[in-house]
Amino acid sequence: MMPNEGLLEVKNLKKFYGKVTAVSDISLKIRYDQVIMLVGANGAGKTTFLNIIAGLTEADDGEIILSGENITRFPPHKRAKKGIIKTFQLEHVFESMTVFDHIRTACISADNKHYLFFKNINNEREINERAEEIIELFDLTEVKNVFVKSLGHGYRKVIDIATSFAMKPKILLIDEPTSGIGEEEKYRIMDLLMDQITAKKLSAIIVEHDLNLVKDLGRETIVMHEGQFIARGNPGDVFCQDNVIDILVGRGF
């Protein structure tokens, strides 16, 4: 496939909750290894937008096309197999597993080995090696055999992200990777994430609330407001636009 060919294309996406418009007529094209930061106030429809792409929410209208295939009607687990992986804003981890098992779960799923009923998982070399590899990449070696429930918030976010990398993704939809995390840790997690995305040449849409962080990253930024994209471009430029300042910061009277 051509490197600059579109990977994901979203056409005229619409979603209404009663009279409220969550997503109104959004179209977007994402190329290979393109990373987009999505910002906007609460209730702007960012999460709904990601959920629609991941298949967790059904769109009222519109089409989603991945590498030329129309996936608008695919259930979430099929989209995940096609390479669209979403992480959640709130913690969604398997608490009663060790970190190693947590990563292995995703490796099994990526390799379509759900239905191995009688094989011992410890003998599946491919899965174990890949899980080890990812654990090393994300600096989780120390806590490899620790249960997720006994780990703190920062670790859980990293585990969540590492799990999505184990799925062999093509495009990551990451909903607030740094919510509820201290300032220093925030930058560490974001750097880790960005490094891996660049290393694996993935595409990504990342929702982020911390505007300083977005500015420091300097990636292409889209501002969302009332279900629409109102500005797009370099964060330095975008954050200087009047309408964006109105929405994101608010103006003193």
Place this chain on the structure above:
Amino acid sequence: MGAKKVMIKSFQEQKMLSIILITSVFILMIIPLFVGGYTRTLIQRSLLWIPPVFGVYILYSLLRQVHFAQSIFIGIGSYLVAFLAGKYYFTNELLILIPVALVLSIIIASIIGIFLMRRTGFYFAVMGIAMTMVFWSIVCKAREITGGTDGISNIPNPNLLGVQLSNQGLYYVSVVISVLMILLMLRILNSPFSLQLRAIGGDIDKAESIGIPVKRMQRIAFVIAGSYAGISGVLLAFTYNYVGPSNFDWQYGANFIQSAILGGVNYFIGPIVGAFSFVTLDFFLSTWFPSFWEIITGLAIAIIVVTVGEEGITGLVKKFLSKISLEGKYKNDAK
């Protein structure tokens, strides 16, 4: 280094488990030489009680669902025997009856599973109870065929390869089949499949977002649980020589849940411990205190739940053993 330690520990646990299994199989094999038919039947019942409890166990400990409908499959297995070997005599060959029961349970579990697994949690449990009531009332109403509430009695002993088994022979068959099913369950619980189920039990949304076909996996787990109960049903019918509609009753299904709780759902041997303790408790209490044994059983389970929760009797014993070994250690250290 930490990783190595954990690996060694799990290896030791596996070794321990296989030692326990081999010793218990040995004991089960020689015990009929020392005890009477009464005790032997009690052990046989406990053994046959284990597979359906394991069904409840995988649905609870991996998927976090409470499975009341296990009695349907016991009913299917045992009525199959009642019809084919008893009332409409066709065959009492185990090598035919068990595979037929297995296929029948798989088919019916697949169909019921589609309905039941549409909902999870509370609704799954309630729909399970509703489903058992449907089967129960069908069996009660179809008096001509099923004998209604009287059930079907006078079921002869089964044949194995054309030779009719004695009661003792039936005991050995039960030992072999339940041990095989336990070993199979051990394999399943160590498989990639069970890790996927554990993920679904942990967080359905997350499981789906990492590509696990949640609904299908849940249905497969349900079918495994059902087929385990179906096979047990065949042998239970031969053990009691009688089959009644109470086999379909949801209270019967609840007994398996109680056994799982009693044994402890956090441990692999929990269902085994649970089955033995439930059947034994049930038997002795109902002979000693015929008028209020249900109160005592209920209280015993309530006390277990309140004091140790998911750890069950297995957890209690483990705690006790580690306390003893710790005390020993301290004594050694003091020396």
